[in-house]
Amino acid sequence: MSPIVEVEAVRKRFGTAVVLEGVSFQIRAGSVVAIIGRSGSGKSTALRCINRLETIDEGRIRVCGQDVTSPQLDVNRLHRDVGIVFQSYNLFPHLTAEENVTLAPRLVLRLPRAAQRALAERVLAQVGLAEKAQSYPSQLSGGQQQRVAIARSLAMTPKLMLFDEITSALDPELTGEVLKVIEGLARNGMSMILVTHEMGFARKVADHVIFMHSGKVWEEGPAAVLDAPKTDELRQFLGNGL
Amino acid sequence: MTGLTNAQLLFMLRGFGWTIALSLLAFAGGGLLGFALALARVYAPRPVRAMAMLYIKLIQGTPLLILLFLTYFGLPAMGLVVDPLVAVALGLSTYASAYLGEIWRGSLEAVPRAQEEAAACLALSWRQRMVHVILPQAVKIATPPTVGFMVQIVKNTSLASAIGFIELVRAGQMINNATFRPFIVFVLIAALYFALCYPLSAWSRRLEGKFDVAHR
Numbered sequence: 001m002s003p004i005v006e007v008e009a010v011r012k013r014f015g016t017a018v019v020l021e022g023v024s025f026q027i028r029a030g031s032v033v034a035i036i037g038r039s040g041s042g043k044s045t046a047l048r049c050i051n052r053l054e055t056i057d058e059g060r061i062r063v064c065g066q067d068v069t070s071p072q073l074d075v076n077r078l079h080r081d082v083g084i085v086f087q088s089y090n091l092f093p094h095l096t097a098e099e100n101v102t103l104a105p106r107l108v109l110r111l112p113r114a115a116q117r118a119l120a121e122r123v124l125a126q127v128g129l130a131e132k133a134q135s136y137p138s139q140l141s142g143g144q145q146q147r148v149a150i151a152r153s154l155a156m157t158p159k160l161m162l163f164d165e166i167t168s169a170l171d172p173e174l175t176g177e178v179l180k181v182i183e184g185l186a187r188n189g190m191s192m193i194l195v196t197h198e199m200g201f202a203r204k205v206a207d208h209v210i211f212m213h214s215g216k217v218w219e220e221g222p223a224a225v226l227d228a229p230k231t232d233e234l235r236q237f238l239g240n241g242l
Numbered sequence: 243m244t245g246l247t248n249a250q251l252l253f254m255l256r257g258f259g260w261t262i263a264l265s266l267l268a269f270a271g272g273g274l275l276g277f278a279l280a281l282a283r284v285y286a287p288r289p290v291r292a293m294a295m296l297y298i299k300l301i302q303g304t305p306l307l308i309l310l311f312l313t314y315f316g317l318p319a320m321g322l323v324v325d326p327l328v329a330v331a332l333g334l335s336t337y338a339s340a341y342l343g344e345i346w347r348g349s350l351e352a353v354p355r356a357q358e359e360a361a362a363c364l365a366l367s368w369r370q371r372m373v374h375v376i377l378p379q380a381v382k383i384a385t386p387p388t389v390g391f392m393v394q395i396v397k398n399t400s401l402a403s404a405i406g407f408i409e410l411v412r413a414g415q416m417i418n419n420a421t422f423r424p425f426i427v428f429v430l431i432a433a434l435y436f437a438l439c440y441p442l443s444a445w446s447r448r449l450e451g452k453f454d455v456a457h458r
Binding site for chain 2: 091103104152
């Protein structure tokens, strides 16, 4: 079975600053991958390149059978297959939780009204917020907003989910409820890439860890690499993080 | 009581009707063009954006009176004969478009960029992102300053009197010339403008308060 994500020798600059310096990795369907590293290591940029939020200067990226780097790419099709959740939730503030969740299924998938209802109920229940369907984002806590954002992505039944430091803006006590949702998704076999600072969580949920350092994949392997770092950089990173 | 005949009062009220009509025309025309300008300023390719900006700077830097002279005297001089009403509506719309365009550009830009990104990541097309995500939020932000600007439009229709268009001020001048009761005539004019503008500004203030609360 071919990998769901193939990143090959990707280079990217912002002006004169090189952010990605020949990054390559592959991700199998159904796996949970954690990308870790310091701020500025290029991990968020790498994630954003996967669903074309950033363009790249060199290299090739294939996601769900689509060539992300091709100029002929149907970006909307890519975005139907790949969901993303952001650090700052980015819920639509003028819509209720249910409306946030059903907006894209209604407009893009043209789901009939009854099916929208059922879908909203199902995905909101999945993140433990069935009773908040009629709440506006401003009436929800950070952790609840982030869970609605996850539900909003799930409603499009993506083949791959990207998580960009989704707990970084949350208090520790709210982090747990969000991570629990991710664990549930992992159990259901969802393919996921998480850019994260939560080392304990990466160790527990990820079956593959990628450590990025100064724009390169410095070290990668099963979660066990976190227990036996081969490079000084990873050792230092883990030392500071814990 | 006013020393004016009913016919004279009626004549002024008809002028007032034209003031309202001109305001609505200016708002409709200026709104249409202003919306296009705002979209161009935020989303169009660079050259179009620059042209929209030049237009706005040019119009904002020109007195409305000159714009009215240009459409009323300038267009016929160029061989384009237009109805006076069309000329005045055109001049006022041009003026309103430059200001509404800027107000609405600011409102569009006040919606966080991340909102559009999030919508794009849900596979919404540009039009869907606009209609369902950006505009509903921008409209909320834009409403108080837009209603506030309507007051300016109403008052500035009075400049149409300078080219002989019989709206409220011009009607009043004519009555004053016939009766020579300047005090009563111009107080009446002021009162009518106030009756139109005060509710608008009160509404604008109320909206500001309301949306502020929603934003906290």
